[in-house]
Amino acid sequence: MIQLSIIIPTYNECANLPLITxxxxxxxxxxxxxxxxxxxxxxxxxxxxxxxxxLKHHNIHLIRRIHRKGLTSAVIEGFxxxxxxxxxxxxxxxxxxxxxxxxxxEHMPHYDIVIGSRYLEQKSIPGWNRWRLWGSRLATQLACxxxxxxxxxxxxxxxxxxxxxIHQIAPNLYSEGFKILLDILLKQPDAKIKELHYEFGQRxxxxxxxxxxxxxxxxxxxxxxxxxxxxxxxxxxxxIIGASGVAIHFAVLYLLYVxxxxxxxxxxxxxxETALISNYVWNNQWTFAKxxxxxxxxxxxxxxxxxxxxxGSLYNLAIGWxxxxxxxxWWLASILGIWVGISWNYHANKAFTWKx
Ligand code: GDD
Ligand code: MN
Numbered sequence: 293m294i295q296l297s298i299i300i301p302t303y304n305e306c307a308n309l310p311l312i313t314x315x316x317x318x319x320x321x322x323x324x325x326x327x328x329x330x331x332x333x334x335x336x337x338x339x340x341x342x343x344x345x346x347l348k349h350h351n352i353h354l355i356r357r358i359h360r361k362g363l364t365s366a367v368i369e370g371f372x373x374x375x376x377x378x379x380x381x382x383x384x385x386x387x388x389x390x391x392x393x394x395x396x397x398e399h400m401p402h403y404d405i406v407i408g409s410r411y412l413e414q415k416s417i418p419g420w421n422r423w424r425l426w427g428s429r430l431a432t433q434l435a436c437x438x439x440x441x442x443x444x445x446x447x448x449x450x451x452x453x454x455x456x457x458i459h460q461i462a463p464n465l466y467s468e469g470f471k472i473l474l475d476i477l478l479k480q481p482d483a484k485i486k487e488l489h490y491e492f493g494q495r496x497x498x499x500x501x502x503x504x505x506x507x508x509x510x511x512x513x514x515x516x517x518x519x520x521x522x523x524x525x526x527x528x529x530x531x532i533i534g535a536s537g538v539a540i541h542f543a544v545l546y547l548l549y550v551x552x553x554x555x556x557x558x559x560x561x562x563x564x565e566t567a568l569i570s571n572y573v574w575n576n577q578w579t580f581a582k583x584x585x586x587x588x589x590x591x592x593x594x595x596x597x598x599x600x601x602x603x604g605s606l607y608n609l610a611i612g613w614x615x616x617x618x619x620x621x622w623w624l625a626s627i628l629g630i631w632v633g634i635s636w637n638y639h640a641n642k643a644f645t646w647k648x
Contacts, residue, residue: 296325296397296452297374298382301366305384306336307497312384313345313352319390323397326351328373330366333358362582363449363501364475365467371458380452381472385498388450389490396452396488404457404483407443407473408450412489419494431510435474438513444487446474457483466516468582469509470502508578529579530638536574537567538630542623549622556622557613563626564605564633572597580646593645600644604636 298316302309309329316327329346331339333356342354355369371379378400382388388408396406410417411432416425428447435446451473461479465472477483516525541563548559572594576584585593608629615625 299370
C-alpha cells in the first residue's frame, strides 16, 4: 500500500509545478508516495505539463477537470482518488514548507488529522498588511467558536489526514470555497488533531487566486452554520444584495429627485441603473461566484445582466412614472415598481446571465 498521497490543486501554476514536484520527490524519497495534480483546465499550460510529468513518472497523476472550478472540489476529488493510507494537500506555489511533511507522517499513526499551522508559534505573517492579518485572525476566532475547540489555524490549506475519514464524510462536505479543513473539522468533531508550526512563505511564481472570494466564503459559512441553515443559500445571498440595491435605488432617487429637483423619470432611470450595476458587482462576486465573470468577460456579463434586467427595469420605470403622474408619492411609486422588477429579474438572471 502507498503510504502517502499528496494532492496539489492547481490553477495557472505552470511555473511552480516543476519546482514543487521535484522538491516533493526529494523530501519524500524515503516514503512510498504519489502526487495527484488536480487542474481546472488552466490556460497557461499547467495541465499539459502535468500530463507530461505523469507519463514520465509512475507516481505522478493528473486529474484534468473541464467546466468545473474551485479549490475545495478539486481537493476533494484528489483525495478520493488517492491510494495512500494518508492524504495530504499542499499549495503549488511553495508557500507551504514541504519539509514538514515527513514530520507530519511521523505523527500520523497517533492522530486523525495533522495540520500545518501558520500561527502556532507566531501571531503575524511577514509581508501581510494590518487588514489581511486582522481578517485572518477574525476568521480564525469565528471558526474556533463554531468548532468549540482551540485550533490555531483551522483555515490552513496544508494538512494531512487518514484516508478513511475522507471516504466517510466526503458526501457531506461543501464543494465550494476555501475552508475545506474547517469543514472537515466540523464534520469530524471527535478527530484527534495535532498542529505543527511552519513559516508561511512567499509565492514563488504567479498570483494568488483567493481575493474577495475568501471573505464571502466566510460569510457563507456564518450563514450556513447559524440561523439560515435551512434556507437556500443562493437565494439569501441574492436577497441580501437585492436589499442593498433597494437602499442604493432610494438614496440615488432621493438625491436626484428630492434634493436636486431633477425630473422624476430621469432620476428613476439613474436610480435603477446605479442599483443594477451595484447588484451586478456583488452578485458576480458572491451569489454566482462559481460562474463569475472575470477580466474582459466582466463587461460582457454586465451587458448580459442589463439585458436580462431590461424588461424588469422598464416595468419598474413605467409603474413608478405612471403612479407619480397620477399624484401618488414618489417613494410609494418606486416601491411598487421595484416589487415587480425584482421578481422578473431573479428568474431572468438565473436563466440567462449566470446560467450554469
Ligand atoms: N484546481 C484548482 N481550482 N486549484 C485552485 C483553484 C481552483 O479554482 N483556486 C486556487 N487553486 C490552487 C492554486 O493554484 C494553489 O496551488 C492553491 O490552490 C492555493 O491557492 P492560492 O491562490 O495560492 O491561495 P493563497 O495562498 O492565497 O491562500 C492560502 O491560504 C488560504 C486560507 O487562508 C492557501 O493556503 C489556501 O489553501 C488557504 O485556504
Ligand atoms: Mn498560495
